[in-house]
Amino acid sequence: MNNALKKYWIVVVSLLIGLGTPVFGQVDKYNRAIECFQAQNYDCAKSAIDSALLGKELRNDAETWQLKAFIYWELTRKPEQKFKLYSAYRDSSIKAAIISNSLKPTPEAFIKNNSIIKKHAEAYYNMCIKFLYDSLNYEKSNIAFKKYKENYSKVDSTFDFKAKDIEFYSAVGSRFSELYNSNPTKSEYGEIAKVALMKVIELDPKNISANINLGIVYYNQGVGLINQMSIDTPLDKLEVIQDNSNKLFKQSLPFMNKVYSLDPKNLKALESLRQIYQALNETEKSLEFNKKLEDAKQGQ
Amino acid sequence: MVRLIKYVLVLVVVLAGFGFKQNYDTNAKIKAVYIYNFTRYFEWPDAKKSGNFQIHIVGTNVSLLKELNDMAAKKKVGTQSIEVLNTPAFDGKSKPHMLFLLPEASKSLSDAISKFKGKGTLIITEKEGAAKTGAAINFVIVENKQKFEFSKISTNKAGLKASEDFKTLAIAVD
Numbered sequence: 138m139n140n141a142l143k144k145y146w147i148v149v150v151s152l153l154i155g156l157g158t159p160v161f162g163q164v165d166k167y168n169r170a171i172e173c174f175q176a177q178n179y180d181c182a183k184s185a186i187d188s189a190l191l192g193k194e195l196r197n198d199a200e201t202w203q204l205k206a207f208i209y210w211e212l213t214r215k216p217e218q219k220f221k222l223y224s225a226y227r228d229s230s231i232k233a234a235i236i237s238n239s240l241k242p243t244p245e246a247f248i249k250n251n252s253i254i255k256k257h258a259e260a261y262y263n264m265c266i267k268f269l270y271d272s273l274n275y276e277k278s279n280i281a282f283k284k285y286k287e288n289y290s291k292v293d294s295t296f297d298f299k300a301k302d303i304e305f306y307s308a309v310g311s312r313f314s315e316l317y318n319s320n321p322t323k324s325e326y327g328e329i330a331k332v333a334l335m336k337v338i339e340l341d342p343k344n345i346s347a348n349i350n351l352g353i354v355y356y357n358q359g360v361g362l363i364n365q366m367s368i369d370t371p372l373d374k375l376e377v378i379q380d381n382s383n384k385l386f387k388q389s390l391p392f393m394n395k396v397y398s399l400d401p402k403n404l405k406a407l408e409s410l411r412q413i414y415q416a417l418n419e420t421e422k423s424l425e426f427n428k429k430l431e432d433a434k435q436g437q
Numbered sequence: 438m439v440r441l442i443k444y445v446l447v448l449v450v451v452l453a454g455f456g457f458k459q460n461y462d463t464n465a466k467i468k469a470v471y472i473y474n475f476t477r478y479f480e481w482p483d484a485k486k487s488g489n490f491q492i493h494i495v496g497t498n499v500s501l502l503k504e505l506n507d508m509a510a511k512k513k514v515g516t517q518s519i520e521v522l523n524t525p526a527f528d529g530k531s532k533p534h535m536l537f538l539l540p541e542a543s544k545s546l547s548d549a550i551s552k553f554k555g556k557g558t559l560i561i562t563e564k565e566g567a568a569k570t571g572a573a574i575n576f577v578i579v580e581n582k583q584k585f586e587f588s589k590i591s592t593n594k595a596g597l598k599a600s601e602d603f604k605t606l607a608i609a610v611d
């Protein structure tokens with residue numbers, strides 16, 4: 138073999154070795170990722186799976202992407218990540234599960250991928266509850282709820298979210314109306330409650346709780362205008378305040394009347410109607426509902 | 438291959454919150470604001486410009502009394518402290534700056550008029566037609582709103598002067 142031929146073979150063998158190394162290296166990294174995952178060392182697993190997916194060979198492997206989805210899911214469970222609304226780990230996990238599903242996985246793997254996406258959806262649902270109750274952050278809670286729906290529909294595109302919408306907006310409405318009613322100076326709470334309760338009523342017009350809560354918010358807004366006015370309010374301004382509070386009392390009426398029509402012995406509705414008519418200076422109607430209230434109480 | 442993690446969705450039971458202000462009487466607050474305003478639109482005789490500024494409520498209205506007492510604690514009429522009196526019926530013993538005959542006490546209107554004629558007592562009522570039968574001010578409801586009728590003649594007979602623009606704010610009966 139002459140020198141030229143020798144050089145040629147050296148180049149060919151080197152190229153083959155060079156091309157082969159990443160294949161074996163990526164498989165090693167995949168195996169390493171599994172080891173780390175099983176040892177619950179998720180940072181190590183993340184590093185290994187990310188490396189494994191850098192090359193071309195495993196990029197089209199459904200199982201590798203699924204492993205990534207599970208590793209990143211575990212990373213989102215860390216305390217500092219668990220309630221993170223915008224989490225790169227969560228996004229990566231969901232994306233990996235979707236890619237895995239697109240690569241024709243086995244039926245069992247397909248179900249597992251969907252279960253991961255569902256878990257993320259549920260995590261968003263838990264976040265929306267946490268933001269609502271712990272930090273009173275309606276905006277974040279609403280975003281989390283939308284993300285819950287968006288992700289859940291990825292695994293079940295036919296799922297009917299109506300019941301969940303009612304549940305969520307009822308929770309927002311009751312939470313914020315409760316806060317507003319106990320402190321009417323927090324008008325922003327009243328506005329959030331109104332928007333949420335209106336959504337519930339759009340979805341479920343006969344929802345008694347939403348109708349009552351919305352009626353109460355409007356009534357209390359009217360009362361708040363009068364309660365908060367200063368004793369030395371000028372007469373011309375007093376006229377305007379009365380106009381505005383009456384508008385709110387009248388806005389409260391249809392919701393309370395709705396409840397009354399659905400449940401004529403509903404004590405809250407009867408009590409509310411008595412108060413609203415009293416505030417509107419309609420004494421006869423107020424007395425009529427007072428009598429109905431007393432009768433309903435005795436009938437209980 | 439991959440261990441499935443059991444996940445339990447936290448279910449939160451949401452109860453509707455009721456924070457209804459069931460006992461708040463909006464009318465009482467509105468009347469109190471009116472009454473305080475009246476102190477600024479009338480001129481009382483010199484003999485009544487010393488001592489406490491007395492507002493006598495005849496009849497029962499717990500909410501109104503509370504509002505007026507709150508007002509008395511915070512406000513004055515000129516330099517005069519406000520004093521709120523309350524009796525269940527008209528007895529003619531007081532010499533108030535304002536006498537408010539609540540609906541159930543409106544039958545005492547003619548007694549009050551004769552008792553306080555020219556003495557500088559602003560007589561207020563809440564009875565249909567009372568402004569035409571001697572009350573200087575009578576609370577009425579118009580289109581769901583609390584308003585008041587005003588009688589300049591009765592005001593003058595009571596020995597009081599109303600400011601010129603007051604009539605424009607009221608439902609004038611004469």
